[in-house]
Amino acid sequence: MTDYLHRSMGDLDPRDRGGPAQPLVSVQGLVKHFPVKSSGLFQPRKVVRAVDSINFEILKGETLGVVGESGCGKSTTARLLMQLVKPDKGEVLFDGETVGGAISLGDYRRQVQMVFQDSYASLNPRLTIEESVSFGPRVHGVPAQTAIARAHDLLHRVGLEPNRFAGRYPHELSGGQRQRVNIARALALEPRLVILDEAVSALDKSVEAQVLNLLLDLKRDFGLTYLFISHDLNVVRFMCDRVMVMYLGKVAEIGSRDAIFERTKHPYSAALLASMPSMDPQARALEPPLVGDPPSPIDPPSGCRFHTRCKFAEDICAQIVPPLAAISQAQSAACLMSMPRSGHSHAPVHGDL
Amino acid sequence: MTDPAPMIDIRNLSVTFNRGRKPVKAVNGVSLSVRPGEVVALLGESGSGKSVTMRSLLRLHPAGTTIEGTMTVAGRDVTGLSKRELGDLRGPIVSMVFQEPRLALDPVYTLGRQIEETIMRHEKVSRAEASARALALFRKVRIPSPERRLKNYPHEMSGGMLQRSMIAMALACNPKVLLADEPTTALDATVQIQILLLIRDLQREYGLSVIFVTHDIGVAAEVADRIAVMYAGRIVEEGTVSEIIHAPKHPYTQGLLGARVELAHGRDRLITIPGAPPDLTNMPSGCAFSPRCPVASEPCHTRVPELVSQGEAGRVACIQYA
Known part of the structure; x- marks a missing residue:
């Protein structure tokens, strides 16, 4: 039962269907609008456009980072992927199969697990650690004895000695230890994809570094794929192979880590990067890269949603919604400045890539 | 030292x-x-x-x-x-900005009212004068359309704007x-x-x-x-x-x-x-x-x-x- 603990990345996963070239997750035209209370009887119903028609892929074995300000839709995207909320439109393909169609929701949930930011709120305070970790497998039909033995293996694996910790309750652990329990629980069903939604954000820096190392080890040992959501760009740069930048429910840019961090093609990504503290007292920022807070996703700006805060914005930006278009093999951006003949004065004249 | x-x-x-x-x-x-x-x-x-x-x-x-x-x-x-004496110290000499402006501000009063109250607690000024100072403070912390924003309740503002308001309030009595x-x-x-x-x-x-x-x-x-x-x-x-x-x-x-x-x-x-x-x-x-x-x-x-x-x-x- 514990053979999965020793599987290395090179071995073929028997659950793999489309081979290594097939994306593990493929998201197409995903839309989620949340209705908000209207202010009057005859007022039109308003909606929060939390996720507004996004497409992206998560490749097998990679870590895809998702960054953006609050309200940009990163957590909603995670919840949509987990099927915790139903999308209004769009489709999620898992290893080429439609979720809820070719692959049943139960099978899908076994293969996709999530770790949340609040380590305390996501554990049942009345269950001991070993009960929490073995709960999922038992629901999915694993005998109690086996599930507990597996829970002990996993606790050991995440650095919590089962002899000392298995019988404890969540309130008896520190934040870092609780997050290790959440990680062990996420792995108990042998998932292929783990969604980490700000999973290290609440931890102290010295503990955060330990948990990041653990996540890297687990990924290698279990052949996992991560969707890593974080507001901390330094952590994303360290952890991720590719990065997706979101702004007000849309994908602004997606590409390899080096492309995003070194040759970003979207002014919003550039502003996000420039907002990070410099760690050099001699080179302090003099001007904030962006002015104001992100606009409300209830009435997002017309055209390019970033045009109200963009220093390169021109009239055309308020009229045309820039499509997410490939700039190179490793990078796509949704900006009129990188779209040939878009009408923006900075746009390339020729269409060749 | x-x-x-x-x-x-x-x-x-x-x-x-x-x-x-x-x-x-x-x-x-x-x-x-x-x-x-x-x-x-x-x-x-x-x-x-x-x-x-x-x-x-x-x-x-x-x-x-x-x-x-x-x-x-x-x-x-x-x-x-x-x-x-502590009350006299808090405001004109030492003031504080907290992590969670939503918890530090009173949800049932407008921001303008809260700043005016702070000023009037420590200085003998009329409400009109206090509200003029509140407006100047909102300008100082670069809140856009400050006249309108002073009439807002905390729940109507974003986190960044609230933190600016908190800073304005902290500076209200020239600490x-x-x-x-x-x-x-x-x-x-x-x-x-x-x-x-x-x-x-x-x-x-x-x-x-x-x-x-x-x-x-x-x-x-x-x-x-x-x-x-x-x-x-x-x-x-x-x-x-x-x-x-x-x-x-x-x-x-x-x-x-x-x-x-x-x-x-x-x-x-x-x-x-x-x-x-x-x-x-x-x-x-x-x-x-x-x-x-x-x-x-x-x-x-x-x-x-x-x-x-x-x-x-x-x-x-x-x-x-x-």
Whole structure:
């Protein structure tokens, strides 16, 4: 039962269907609008456009980072992927199969697990650690004895000695230890994809570094794929192979880590990067890269949603919604400045890539 | 340190909370002084005592808390003040900006009303005059369309705008000292840098002395003149921003800087400090960092190292430098 603990990345996963070239997750035209209370009887119903028609892929074995300000839709995207909320439109393909169609929701949930930011709120305070970790497998039909033995293996694996910790309750652990329990629980069903939604954000820096190392080890040992959501760009740069930048429910840019961090093609990504503290007292920022807070996703700006805060914005930006278009093999951006003949004065004249 | 009249002078401060089964000594012999117009960052992890140290200056602790040591702010001894005198201190001399403006502001009054009230509590001015000053303050903290925003309730504003309002309120009575308790931790990075720049500009303009509590060394590097690093209720190292960032001396500070992800380019693992901060009810003997310290030797486990001068303006509490 514990053979999965020793599987290395090179071995073929028997659950793999489309081979290594097939994306593990493929998201197409995903839309989620949340209705908000209207202010009057005859007022039109308003909606929060939390996720507004996004497409992206998560490749097998990679870590895809998702960054953006609050309200940009990163957590909603995670919840949509987990099927915790139903999308209004769009489709999620898992290893080429439609979720809820070719692959049943139960099978899908076994293969996709999530770790949340609040380590305390996501554990049942009345269950001991070993009960929490073995709960999922038992629901999915694993005998109690086996599930507990597996829970002990996993606790050991995440650095919590089962002899000392298995019988404890969540309130008896520190934040870092609780997050290790959440990680062990996420792995108990042998998932292929783990969604980490700000999973290290609440931890102290010295503990955060330990948990990041653990996540890297687990990924290698279990052949996992991560969707890593974080507001901390330094952590994303360290952890991720590719990065997706979101702004007000849309994908602004997606590409390899080096492309995003070194040759970003979207002014919003550039502003996000420039907002990070410099760690050099001699080179302090003099001007904030962006002015104001992100606009409300209830009435997002017309055209390019970033045009109200963009220093390169021109009239055309308020009229045309820039499509997410490939700039190179490793990078796509949704900006009129990188779209040939878009009408923006900075746009390339020729269409060749 | 040779400055004749520091704005804030804390000597040998200890704070013990007496609730729960065991008393918890959250701050254990902290000494810190801040010159007029200086920004000092208190850097530390949760439970290190950084916020407790700062809150002691306004005596914002629950009843039954034992405060030992002396604290003077602008020449006044804070430890001996009556309730009434404390009220006079809070606002015109010392004011504070909190991490969660949504919890610090009153949800049932407009922001304008709350700022006016602050001004009228401390100064004999008419409401019209107070509201004119509130408007000027909103302009100062660069809130767009300030006339309209003054009429807003806290729930109608975004986190960044609320934090600007809190700063406006903190400055309402022209204080000499601003205490900032993780004021940007709940904000997005793009808004955080705006607030940091705002605090820096206002600090210069008003000549404020600032204590800035943060867990983020990057934020400290962005705003502070000096950094004091706290661990388990004590200051373990103090120095100018450049000293701390470019030449940290205490093994804990070195560990914190070494664990930074920014430095890990091309490396597949982070260098970490093993273990976790100690339980304050069950402190290790000797240096509190010794169980996690890579260079700890025998005496570290029995003797608490004193904070001694090191270099030009720095102080370190480590046996290596004693």
